[in-house]
Amino acid sequence: MITGGGGAFGKEGAAYFCAQGANVVLIDSSQSSLDSAAERVAKDLMLENNAKSPEDAMEIEQSEFTEIDNLSVCTCDVQDEMMVSSHRLIHLSGLII
């Protein structure tokens, strides 16, 4: 889990740890920053697997990646001890479910 996941460190850290095969949960107070981070991770993994398009990436996801290779993002304020604003599961292809 990485807090500040939409910032420079968080975004690059997510790409690094996802590439290592970790399940990564990114937390940030900004949904748009999290979306940008998810795009960054998807792009990295597409390049790594020589995918030329999101469709290729999805195919790679289905054929090569297991369920553990994914990224979850949660919009959440760390000052709030209890609540999460929202959470979404984002597959490596960038497909938002």
Added chain:
Amino acid sequence: MKQVFDYIEAKHGRIDCLWNNAGYQGLLKPIIDYPTDDFRMVQEINLVGAFNVLKHCAKKMAGQESGGAIVQSGSIAATDGTPAMCAYVASKAGLHALGLTAAKDVAPFNIRVNTILPGYIGPSDGHLWTRQIDLRTKSGSPYYKTEYNEEADRSIQTVPLKRLGNVDEVIRAVAFLLSDETPYITGANLIITGGS
């Protein structure tokens, strides 16, 4: 935060690693001009927020036989007392101290807590660095040059390795501290500054 960890537990069954990284720099102004509201907000995000995350994460990790590893994002600014950053410096100094005491509190559960202290870091797009230099030139502090290139040069000259660090170098240090390669390192503050 509790909901986040409940979600992680439901989805993945466990949490092995936390990078407690969220932070807010606040304004760059000498202390006599620094607004109390912003000072308070920086403490709320950088210290109280980090405490919330660490507390709930450690609670989950404590229930796991294998424990876990936590890395916090501190800053060399907190040990240097960087000018015109009183709120940030105070919050990160608090975070360093929080890491020391937390490391002792959670060690019985096989949870490690370490803190990184980056210095001048410039990602590939240069954003972190350019923004920081820009803010310094406009801060009104006599310690900083008012011209961008002069301040950038002055800052780099304080680094023995004479270059910025990059984000990847920070991430590799975080990965190292989170990994199984460092089972006996806890309560450490790891300086990542190119020698300054």
